[in-house]
Amino acid sequence: MDTPWWKSAVVYQIYPRSFCDSNGDGVGDLAGVRSKLDHLERLGVDAVWLSPFFRSPMRDFGYDVSDYCDVDPLFGDLADFDALVADCHARGIRVVIDWVPNHSSDLHPWFQEARASRSAPKRDWYIWRDGTPDTPPNNWRSAFTRGPAWTWDEATEQWYLHLFLEEQPDLNWRNPQLVEAMHDTLRFWLDRGVDGFRMDVIHCIGKDPALPDVDAKLAPIPYCALNDHPSTHELLRGIRGVLESYPGERTSIGEVYLLDTDRVATYADPGELLLAFTFPPLYAAWTAPAWHDQIERAERAFGSRDAWPTWVLSNHDNPRHRTRYGSEARARAAAVLLLTLRGAPFLYAGEELGLEDAVIEKSRQVDPGGRDGCRAPIPWDGSQDHGWSGSEPWLPWPPERERRHAEQQWSEPDSILALYRALLAARRASSALRTGTWTALPAPEAVLFYKRESSDDARFVAINFSDEPQAISPPLALRVEISSGPSASGAAFRGRLSGDEALILAIDA
Numbered sequence: 001m002d003t004p005w006w007k008s009a010v011v012y013q014i015y016p017r018s019f020c021d022s023n024g025d026g027v028g029d030l031a032g033v034r035s036k037l038d039h040l041e042r043l044g045v046d047a048v049w050l051s052p053f054f055r056s057p058m059r060d061f062g063y064d065v066s067d068y069c070d071v072d073p074l075f076g077d078l079a080d081f082d083a084l085v086a087d088c089h090a091r092g093i094r095v096v097i098d099w100v101p102n103h104s105s106d107l108h109p110w111f112q113e114a115r116a117s118r119s120a121p122k123r124d125w126y127i128w129r130d131g132t133p134d135t136p137p138n139n140w141r142s143a144f145t146r147g148p149a150w151t152w153d154e155a156t157e158q159w160y161l162h163l164f165l166e167e168q169p170d171l172n173w174r175n176p177q178l179v180e181a182m183h184d185t186l187r188f189w190l191d192r193g194v195d196g197f198r199m200d201v202i203h204c205i206g207k208d209p210a211l212p213d214v215d216a217k218l219a220p221i222p223y224c225a226l227n228d229h230p231s232t233h234e235l236l237r238g239i240r241g242v243l244e245s246y247p248g249e250r251t252s253i254g255e256v257y258l259l260d261t262d263r264v265a266t267y268a269d270p271g272e273l274l275l276a277f278t279f280p281p282l283y284a285a286w287t288a289p290a291w292h293d294q295i296e297r298a299e300r301a302f303g304s305r306d307a308w309p310t311w312v313l314s315n316h317d318n319p320r321h322r323t324r325y326g327s328e329a330r331a332r333a334a335a336v337l338l339l340t341l342r343g344a345p346f347l348y349a350g351e352e353l354g355l356e357d358a359v360i361e362k363s364r365q366v367d368p369g370g371r372d373g374c375r376a377p378i379p380w381d382g383s384q385d386h387g388w389s390g391s392e393p394w395l396p397w398p399p400e401r402e403r404r405h406a407e408q409q410w411s412e413p414d415s416i417l418a419l420y421r422a423l424l425a426a427r428r429a430s431s432a433l434r435t436g437t438w439t440a441l442p443a444p445e446a447v448l449f450y451k452r453e454s455s456d457d458a459r460f461v462a463i464n465f466s467d468e469p470q471a472i473s474p475p476l477a478l479r480v481e482i483s484s485g486p487s488a489s490g491a492a493f494r495g496r497l498s499g500d501e502a503l504i505l506a507i508d509a
Contacts, residue, residue, distance in 0.1 A: 006251035007308050008434040009046035011346045015316045016053050018377045024389035030076040034084045044424035047094035049198050057107050059167045064105040068185035085193045094195035102204045103168040111169050118156050125178040126169050127161040139213045140223040144368040163224045173205045173235055183242045196251030203256045206232030236272040265301035277310050282318050286325045288448040288465045309343030314351045320374050323357040329500035332484035336502035339423040340461045342438040350378050354416040358398045379405035422482050432457035443472050460505040467499040478505040
């Protein structure tokens, strides 16, 4: 059988506010994304994932949705979205959009109706509990503020649950009408041609109806990082049914923010998510033993379920890996790692330019979760506005924007952008790298050495996590296909890695 597209695809995440501004208001938009499709096609990505562009009061920058079936005017309109999908599909690029099923904005008409009275028809579309104004129903903590995950509603004298900001009330997925309404939001975008959804904190939609306290030792942790209720799995099967009612292969990519790979993998059981993000690697040290452990855990957890892992180094919620790892040499080696592991790799816009987080003064910080640095705007060229439309962007630029812009790097054959392009091309040409097995090979402690193999193809990958040269003993004669460092492509591999160097090696015929 043919491999599903989502299994071999490289997905490129776009945070629309920060990608490209087309109209001069300092905020990126859908037309701006559309204007940069040449860059994405030349880079060689297979799909784009668009972070939220829905109508929203922007308390959480689009993850507080006030209308699931419309584009916020800040980003354009539905015609802009349709044009973007059509242009992507014409270039062979799939389109995945964010979907925020755990909570809405408090300005969504559903919640406005729900809080009107205890007898409102949509009251049960959200989660309410009796009590007194001074005692929340349980000890759950919200993300961002780390305060109670409950807000007292004076008008109706009940508490409502919000695992995030108080302006983001949680939806009640135990209510069949709410479930069908949310399924309809999926259908709205599927009818417009989207190829799948990245599903925000999807593991949180099912909750223990008793809403019990958590252990006191865990109470300071935001509850969104603890919730793991069995009811979610049946809800996921219902969502999967909606996707499978449409022709073609529509994918589901779940944000399962549980820092336990074994638990994450349960959400990719048959009939549930097709892909589930694995987040522990985002917090792994840049050492060979740490990464060997992360890979082995994912191989066991997902392999035992015949499920497919995911790999992410950067995203809109975490510091960029160039910042975390401390040098471009390590960022280049990390690119080789990301794009040669068994699983679905996700790139975050700007990592192909080697961008670091912006350093943002307190007066310019706007995100409730303190994630502004990794959301800095993308510099496209060397002009004063770096390819935006003249206005000061909504956030400050990242470091070295004068030389790390896309136009400059496309002109440099040894740039990190050129490396990413070469890696994507090599992955596309190799069945071993796309879908082959992963096997660890003997190597010094500072080196990760592994084989990717399919029935008709094989590649070897060696990554030196130290800044000192390392020697390995390959099992047969190999040649260098791609190097993140000084080794020449096409040269015979002599068993030596320079400091911070990563290699893709092919059998030397």
